[in-house]
Amino acid sequence: MTTAAEFLAVSRRFGDFTAVDALDLAIREGELTTLLGPSGCGKTTSLRMLAGYLSPTEGSIFIGGKDVTNTPPEKRDLGMVFQSYALFPHMSVADNVGYGLKLRKVPRAERAKRVAEALELVGLGHLADRRPKALSGGQQQRVALARAIVIRPRLLLLDEPLSNLDARLRVQMREEIRRIQGEAGLTVVLVTHDQEEALEMSDRMVVMNGGRVMQEGPPDDLFPAPANRFVAEFLGYENFFELPGRGLVTVRPELLRVHGPSRNGNTESGEGTAVSATVTSIAYRGVELRVSLDAVDATGATVPLIASVRRDTVASEDLPALLPGGRVTVSAAPGHLVALES
Known part of the structure; x- marks a missing residue:
């Protein structure tokens, strides 16, 4: 299978603290990969380095076979959904979704077409003229998702996007993200601390602790055969x-x-x-x-x-x-x- 992105011996230190320690990891094209682990395990730091918001202290990052270690975020061809959604309150749903296309100087007619397609994909075509404050938390999350995928990114990065939703909406949005990923053929990297979320959504799980990968693999391989006590405990073994x-x-x-x-x-x-x-x-x-x-x-x-x-x-x-x-x-x-x- 084609590799969409790769970490090669990547480390990130903050002073004396090593957040990510010699990480080697391949993200496969067309799969949903979760970086899973407790707070401080290095998963969010890894995602932010992949996005270009942090630079590695050591090592290299490749996207589509190209070394992007020193490439700025806006030139990495990525879409990203943050925990806070970060929608513009003064803009309509459609304008929020089309913002990245406008920055890329996509012509108005093409922009309107792609925004409409993205909103239909997330089930919000009927709310294109609303403002974010008039939407529920789940709807705002879908707008953020549409904004990320409308630019047709090589990679879609999701940083704990479901943590602000209630339990019922979290379950619903897990299914929606998987549906959208499949229909759009996206390569997705999802950061989460929720093992149930990772098991349900992943093609491949990467369990991290102390800045290192403890174990990785498909959920149905990893769950019945944890490699060590840390992985077992994190997956719910008691x-x-x-x-x-x-x-x-x-x-x-x-x-x-x-x-x-x-x-x-x-x-x-x-x-x-x-x-x-x-x-x-x-x-x-x-x-x-x-x-x-x-x-x-x-x-x-x-x-x-x-x-x-x-x-x-x-x-x-x-x-x-x-x-x-x-x-x-x-x-x-x-x-x-x-x-x-x-």
């Missing part, structure tokens, strides 16, 4: 314990099975691993019970575990043990255990 001969492993709460204390001790069998545990609390979550437990792993350490259990799948003889203080056995199938790098 259970970590040591097993004989396996080292540190993790398993998701919904893949832990909870039984009565019929099997005692820590064992491994063809069914995976079985660990004795004590129930510490139960939280009712509609169709599920969130069971918190304390268990002892191979090192002798007491480790907290979380199991998400459907009540209707628990055998009647096991129900009495599902109370605080109850002794149970927790097991997981071999294929559900993920070995992690130490």
Whole structure:
């Protein structure tokens, strides 16, 4: 697949602080790539260097095979949507969307045609004459998106564009961005700290921490096989314990099975691993019970575990043990255990 953009050994330091550390990363043409991680991991700094708003301390950045390390933002052929949208309040929706075309001296008739096409693409053709203050947050976000794509950029950069929306609108806009990306054939780089957002929207996820890439790949490859504890925790894994001969492993709460204390001790069998545990609390979550437990792993350490259990799948003889203080056995199938790098 063609590479749309590339970081080669890129670092960025602010005084003694290294925000991005020797980053090597290829952005593939036509894909939506997410830079994912907690605050301070280097994702926004990386995006701003790609956009040209920051210069690397070391290394090179290429767009379309051309070295753009020292090229100013306006000459990189990029569209960008910021967290704040940055719409001009005194301009109509249509004028906001067409602003970049006007700067590029696109003729008026062509400009009007492309603005109309972009607004139809984001579903706002009927609001072309409105001012931004008359729009909802979701509509303003769509205007910012239309303004970015109307210039037909080589790359579309999105800096946490959904963080100011409520939960319902965030879900809606995830679907809209994916639809628009597919219909327009855009290459998109999205910065987010929301792992659910990244899993749902990405063709490729890049998990960052401390200015470095911890792991990258398609969501359906990365999610079931996190490389290390940081990636696992960031993707929502909650259970970590040591097993004989396996080292540190993790398993998701919904893949832990909870039984009565019929099997005692820590064992491994063809069914995976079985660990004795004590129930510490139960939280009712509609169709599920969130069971918190304390268990002892191979090192002798007491480790907290979380199991998400459907009540209707628990055998009647096991129900009495599902109370605080109850002794149970927790097991997981071999294929559900993920070995992690130490």
